[in-house]
Amino acid sequence: MAGRQARKSIPQRASGPALWASVGARVRDRERKRDAVIMTAARAFRERGYHNTSLDDIASELNVTKPTVYHYVENKEQLLFECFRAGLALIMNGIEAQQESTATGRERLAAVIARYAEAITSDFGWCMVQAENQDLSPTMSRKVKALKSEIDQGLRSLIRAGVADGSIRPCDEKMTAFALAGALNWIAHWYRSDDQLAASEIAQRFIELFELGLQPR
Amino acid sequence: MAGRQARKSIPQRASGPALWASVGARVRDRERKRDAVIMTAARAFRERGYHNTSLDDIASELNVTKPTVYHYVENKEQLLFECFRAGLALIMNGIEAQQESTATGRERLAAVIARYAEAITSDFGWCMVQAENQDLSPTMSRKVKALKSEIDQGLRSLIRAGVADGSIRPCDEKMTAFALAGALNWIAHWYRSDDQLAASEIAQRFIELFELGLQPR
C-alpha cells in the first residue's frame, strides 16, 4: 500500500516522461492512421471522383467500418479539404524552396514548375484540381480560395522577379500565371500513374515550351 | 370504311405537305424545347456542379416538372453528355474552320485558340471541362474520349503543319497540344461571366505567350 502510494506519487516525476512518451506514441499512432484515411480517400477520389466515392467505400478499403473513419475525420467534406490541402502544400513547398534562391526569376520559375508537375501527378493532385467550391461549405471554400490565391501570388511574384532581372520578357503577369497554372493543373486530367512519361519529363517539355515559345527564334 | 380508306390514301398527296409542315413545326418545337432543357442544365451544372444539381432543380428552373424533362432526355447522364457535346462542337467548328485556310500553321493555330477560348467561357465550357469519365457510363465515356481525341488530333495536326511550313519551332507536338489545351480548358475554372476580361482578350494574351515564350528575344 505504502509502497504503491510511494510509487504513485514519486513516480510522477520518473514516469512522467514515460507517460508522455506513451501518450506521444498514441498521438503519433492516431496521426498515422488519420493520414492513412486521408491518403486512401485521395486515391479513391482520384479513381472514382468525390461524389462517386462513399465513406463506406473508403472505410472498406481500409478494412474498417464507417464510424471508424468518422473517428479520424469530421465529415466527408473535411476529408476532401484535407486532400486538397495536402496537394497544395506540396506546391507551396516548391515555391517556398525557391524563395531564398539567388537564381534568375526564370530559373526559379522553372524549378517551381518541376515541383508543381510532381505534385499534380500525385494522388492529391486530382483532389487539388477538382476540389471545387461547389462541393465545399462557404467556410471551407474560403480557405481553399485563400490557399489557391497564395499559389497564384507565388507564381506572379516569380514572374515579376523575372521581368525585373531581365530573364523574362515583360508580359501580363496575371494571364501568364493563369496559363501556366492551367497547363500544369490540367495534367491531373490526363495523367495516369502508369503513364510512360514521368512528371519530370512533362515538366521539362512544358518549361521548354513556355520559355522558348512556338515561334522559331 | 371505303371512304376513309380513300381519304386516307389520296390525301397523302394533298395534305402531305400540310401534314409535314405541321409535323415539322412540331418537331422543331420539340427540338427547341429540348435545347432549352440542355442549355438550362448546362447553366445549372456550371453554377452548382453536376452532382449538386438535381433534375428537379433543372425542371423548376424551366417552370416545369421532372417528368417533362424526362420527356426530352433519357436521363441525367445523357443531359451531361449533350452539354458536353455542345461544348466540344463549338471547338471542333473552330478547328474545321481553319482546315481550308491557306494561312501558316501558327496563324491557324492562333485562330483556333481564339475560338477555343470563346467556347470554353460559354455555359457549355464548364461541362466540357468537367465531364469526367467517372460520371459517365462506359459507353458514354468512350464517346467522350473519342470526341476529346478529335480535338487533340486537330491541335496536333495544326502544330505539325506549322512545323512543316516553318512557322512553328520544331517541338514535341503532343506535350505542346496538352499544354495548350490545359491552359485553355482551365479558363473554365476561373472565368466568371461577369469578368472584365472578354474571352477574346484572354485568347490574345495566351497567343502572345505561347508564340513568343517567356524568354526575351
Next chain:
DNA sequence: CTCTAAATATACTCGTCGGTAAATTAGGAT
C-alpha cells in the same frame, strides 16, 4: 365534334449515402 398522340403533371418507389447512437473491445495506467 371526336379521336389520337404528344406534352405535362401528380404522386409515388426505391436505393444510396451521410451521419449517429449505443454497445463492445483493446490496452495502458495504477
Next chain:
DNA sequence: ATCCTAATTTACCGACGAGTATATTTAGAG
C-alpha cells in the same frame, strides 16, 4: 485485478434524388 479511455463495431435514421407508373391536359387530324 481493475479501471479508464480510446478505438472500433453493430445497427440504425433520415434525407435526398433518380427514375417511373399513371392520370390529365392540349392540340392537331379527319
